Amino acid sequence: MELxxxxxxxxxxxxxxxxxxxxxxxxxxxxxxMVIAMIVSLVMATLGDxxxxxxxxxxxxxxxxxxxxxxxxxxxxxFLLFAGGIHVNINNLKAEKGPIMIFSTxxxxxxxxxxxxxxxxxxxxxxxxxxxxxxxxxxxxISPTDPVAVLSILKxxxxxxxxxxxxxxxxxxxxxMSVVMFAVILQLAQGAEIDLTFKNICWLLLKEAGGxxxxxxxxxxxxxxxxxxxDDYKISVLTTLSVVMGGYLIAxxxxxxxxxxxxxxxxxxxxxxxxxxxxxETRDYLNKFWELIDEILNSILFLYIGLxxxxxxxxxxYWAPGIICIFVVLFARLISIWIPTKxxxxxxxxxPQTVKVLVWGGIRGGVSIALALSLPDGxxxxxxxxxxxxxxxxxxxxxxxxxxxxxxxxxxE
Numbered sequence: 001m002e003l004x005x006x007x008x009x010x011x012x013x014x015x016x017x018x019x020x021x022x023x024x025x026x027x028x029x030x031x032x033x034m035v036i037a038m039i040v041s042l043v044m045a046t047l048g049d050x051x052x053x054x055x056x057x058x059x060x061x062x063x064x065x066x067x068x069x070x071x072x073x074x075x076x077x078x079f080l081l082f083a084g085g086i087h088v089n090i091n092n093l094k095a096e097k098g099p100i101m102i103f104s105t106x107x108x109x110x111x112x113x114x115x116x117x118x119x120x121x122x123x124x125x126x127x128x129x130x131x132x133x134x135x136x137x138x139x140x141x142i143s144p145t146d147p148v149a150v151l152s153i154l155k156x157x158x159x160x161x162x163x164x165x166x167x168x169x170x171x172x173x174x175x176x177m178s179v180v181m182f183a184v185i186l187q188l189a190q191g192a193e194i195d196l197t198f199k200n201i202c203w204l205l206l207k208e209a210g211g212x213x214x215x216x217x218x219x220x221x222x223x224x225x226x227x228x229x230x231d232d233y234k235i236s237v238l239t240t241l242s243v244v245m246g247g248y249l250i251a252x253x254x255x256x257x258x259x260x261x262x263x264x265x266x267x268x269x270x271x272x273x274x275x276x277x278x279x280x281e282t283r284d285y286l287n288k289f290w291e292l293i294d295e296i297l298n299s300i301l302f303l304y305i306g307l308x309x310x311x312x313x314x315x316x317x318y319w320a321p322g323i324i325c326i327f328v329v330l331f332a333r334l335i336s337i338w339i340p341t342k343x344x345x346x347x348x349x350x351x352p353q354t355v356k357v358l359v360w361g362g363i364r365g366g367v368s369i370a371l372a373l374s375l376p377d378g379x380x381x382x383x384x385x386x387x388x389x390x391x392x393x394x395x396x397x398x399x400x401x402x403x404x405x406x407x408x409x410x411x412x413e
Contacts, residue, residue: 364396
């Protein structure tokens, strides 16, 4: 009952904020909801306990009792990634497969280490001393671009299809590398003995990412065959729901990447099903259903990111390292994109303008916050959560609102 109550309140609040944004702010829906949530959080944190203490503490407890990491990584992300994958044209991904593969693997590693080394040597200048392993942990969780934020914002950014495919494709597939990196570094930080040989790391990556992709394709193929035999919109919708919910349970039991399973299943079903004569009614219901799921869950997610401000009373103590990390993360993103474009002979030439837009389009979001919140209690937990939140908020608001204008100004194709 408590879970139902919490989601009911969040839905009501999200719909009200969406209405306010549509009438007054007129920002992209998800960004507008998050901005209003942040403003409300600031007002409540500043005045709530003095003017309406009962309401403040009830709302604080509502936000606090949510396990954001579990809700996002264990539930919402699966629906959002499947919804994103089902609407992506796989032929566009094939055309950009080289950059997508490199940016979602090699670039994530480069960025993580660049962030770690800069933070390790710069933070002592402002009186903060963080062990290198925790700097690397921060680099691992902040380096991957967020698929939810990227897909949500690019849909309204009016960028070229080629650029959208590069950025969106990278964000969909960098989960495998980022999760393996984060898990290994976290265990090292906790003193666990891990086999760090190249062979073992490759096996972990293959199991996590390769296993997830293979399972997703198998689920997508099986469900698509079943839908092809029935071609009824009610059964088709139920089938896709079973793929998402049942597929995650299978992936979790097998200890492989649930998000990559959803991406692969969504891509397969979205592209396989158009090859046979599906009734226009069935296709229309499927598309509208998953578009609606995507919008509802995005609204709740960005609302919750804004409301996280209530749970960070010490955030203002870390404004200086947070601002520093904004520039550090952007610089690391530049290095991680620029080096591969200079070394690897891609079919497509990457000019300075394209690199700038790819750097600015590398938006961070809820996944980075969820990973930061999953850190165990320790001396570095508070500062990592705070600086992660600052970087994510800047990324979503500033980069998210300006990426379309930047791409248009630079005429990037």
